[in-house]
Amino acid sequence: MCGIYGTTIAYSEDQVKQKLEITSFRGPDETGWEIYKNEGSKITFGHNRLSIIDLDPRSNQPMNYNSDIHIVFNGEIYNFKALKNQLKNKGYSFKTESDTEVICASYLEYGMDCANHFNGMFAFVIYDANKNILYGAKDRLGQKPFYYYLNGNQFEFASQISSIKLFNNNLSISEKSIQEYLTWNSIPSPNSIFNEVKKLEDGHWFIYNLANSDFKTHQYWDIDCSNNTIYKKSYKEATEELEELLTDAVKTRLVADVPVGIFLSGGVDSSLIAALAAKNNSEKIKTFSVKFNEEGFDESSYAKKVANHLNTDHYIIECDYNEGIDLIQNFCSYYDEPFADSSAIPSMLLAKHTKKKVTVALSGDGGDESFLGYRRYNWVKSKQTTYQIPYFIRNVLSSLLQNIPYKNNRFKNLSGFLKLKNIEEAYLKSITSPDVSWLERTYETDKVAELKYLFHNKKNIYERISDFDIKTYLSWDINTKVDRASMAYSLEARSPLLDYRVVEFAESLPSDFKFNGHNQKRILKDILYSHVPKQYFDRPKSGFSMPLGIWFRNELKDYVQSELSLDNLKSIPGIKPLEVQKLIKQHMNNDYSHHTMIWKLLILRQWLSKNASGLSIQ
Structure with missing residues (x-):
């Protein structure tokens, strides 16, 4: 797990050093760079290394293989040992014990198709001196970030956008991306906060021809929307195969030359990962959870109960208010694009203190998307009958609700939902911004390419929203949150439930194997209950959240009112400052919770104040 950088732009050595230094927290163990010249081309590769596999300096990057192949790589290839043996049988030799060399040899053997052979989380770029090209790829589910700037013969890439921004005078802030952020809480791929910088999309590779500046991308993996791979065996057989x-997936992610632990929230997904890790590890596993003092936000007692049952070496990290405030006020130093998932703060606290004991931590991310675990899937089930009512009747009911005097937004939101055409549109509205009264104009969500996973008729509504969440919420939000939170403290986070084989298997299962009645994540739970008592989980599902709504009314009230003053609100494009102030007042009076909107605007205001100087918004 590291930070990568590369460019064809003629930056000075000192500038390259600074570009690497700005994200050195991603890889504090070694910083290196090399310059390659060929046929009039000049390419600089840079790398910040977090040493996980083969700690010897021989595995530092940029790495050269067979003199003509040069690579910078961020991530892990979990099946690298099996690939290495296959490649040895084909005549390839290796000088290190790292997975980086295996990527290079795989590229030479399989060409552009090499990414299909990797089971892992990765973003890498290879400079092939013989072909005078750059070839790069990103993992199937987008666990590792990859940004790039392309302007003719100027090509620049990095793990984080701040490395590209530094010394690049050709950037402008995207007004469209700000609108997307205000809608989705993050900026959807392939866009970034800058018009001129893009993200390489999940499951894609690219080629950049250094001779003629031709750039092309190719999608090598995707979710199967055709519904042609339906599992035909029994539920019992499916449970055995999935376990x-x-x-x-867990065993391969426990392989490291540094200490490994588990993020344990006490929920189904992390408890299952901890149980399988404890069962398949000869040493006592270290587990970590976060504790909040505010009622309704503390799950640490459940995690402790699971840890005791599994006999792990458990650590409870108490969320210190002052520590949390410091992270809030410096949030944009690590999340260098606007990003509004507030659970990033407890994720950072968890990573910060976990790093004191281990360098790698396994997480339970990915279970809700693949196995239908989010509460909103149950919401869809409960609302389907509403959308079977003829539209003209719902439209009349909506108009009646609009005329009812009310103190808050509940009736207004319900009225808006009744006017929607179908359950798909309702779901889309529920996960974006149900109340858009404070936006200057409504962002058109139908412009998002990923809607094709939601609006088709080859799967039922639950499978379609699962696919849509994998391609949007998981990619844009969860993976971004986990990568930045963990790398802020040089901690590698690995997610067994995001093994593409697990995702593909879940895709093939009948819906009732995953969501039966009101029993969500049914098959995962049944595997878990063979390792941990069922009664430990007889409680409502809880998200990984922090008490922002409470803090905004109390400890952070002055901070909110100062940062989101009328003058400061006027500097934020795309919003109605007076309407925002009205909603903030509602929140402070405890009439209605607008903590999501407040957090979203605090982060955007912070990002603009630190990054917008001298840049136009277009």
């Missing part, structure tokens, strides 16, 4: 898959 075998998950066990292998």
Whole structure:
């Protein structure tokens, strides 16, 4: 797990050093760079290394393989040992014990198709001196970030956008991306906060021809929307096969030359990962959870109960208010694009203190999307009958609700939902911004390419929203949150439930294997209950959140009112400052919770104040 950088732009050595230094927290163990010249081309590769596999300096990057192949790589290839043996049988030799060399040899053997052979989380770029091209790829589910700037023969890439921004005078802030952020809480791929910088999309590779500046991308993996791979065996057989898959996914992610631990929230997904890790590890596993003092936000007692049952070495990290405030006020130093998932703060606290004991931590991310675990899937089930009512009747009801005097937004939101055409549109509205009264104009969500996973008729509504969440919420939000939070403290986070084999298997399962009645994540739970008592989980699902709504009314009240003063609000494009102030007042009076909107605007205001100087918004 590291930070990568590369460019064809003629920056000075000192400038390259500074570009690497700005994200040195991603890889504090070694910083290196090399310059390659060929046929009039000049390419600089840079790398910040967090040493995980083969700690020897021989595995530092940029790495050269067979003199003509040069690479910078961020991530892990979990099946690298099996690939290495296959490649040895084909005549390839290796000088290190790292997975980086295996990527290079795989590229030479399989060409552009090499990414299909990797099971892992990765973003890498290879400079092939013979072909005078750059070839790069990103993992199937987008766990590792990859930004790039392309302007003719000027090509620049990095793990984080701040490295590209530094010394680049050709950037402008995207007004469209700000609108997307205000809608989705993050900026959807392939866009970034800058018009001129893009993200390489999940499951894609690219080629950049250094001779003629031709750039092309190709999608090598995607979710199967055709519904042609339906599992035909029994539920019992599916449970056994899934446990075998998950066990292998966990075991391969426990391989490291540094200490490994588990993020344990006490929920189904992390408890299952901890149980399989404890069962398949000869040493006592270290587990970590976060504790909040505010009622309704503390899950640490559940995590402790699971840890005791599994006999792990458990650490409870108490969320210190002052520590949390410091992270809030410096949030944009690590999340260098606007990003509004407030659970990033407890994620950072968890990573910060976990790093004191281990360098790698396994997480339970990915279970809700693949196995239908979010509460909103149950909401969809409960609302389907509403959208079977003829539209003209719902439209009349909506108009009646609009005329009812009310103190808050509940009736207004309900009225808006009744006017929507179908359950798909309702779902889309529920996960974006149900109340858009404070926006200057409504962002058109139908412009998002990923809607094709939601609006088709080859799967039922639950499978379609699962696919849509994998391609949007998981990619844009969860993976961004986990990568930045963990790398802020040089901690590698690995997610067994995001093993593409597990995702593909979940895709093939009948919906009732995953969501039966009101029993969500049914198959995962049944595997878990063979390791941990069922009664430990007889409680409502809880998200990984922090008490922002309470803090905004109390400890952070002055901060909110100062940062989101009328003058400061006027500097934020795309909003109605007076309407925002009205909603903030509602929140402070405890009439209605607008903590999501407040957090979103605090982060955007912070980002603009630190980054917008001298840049136009277009």
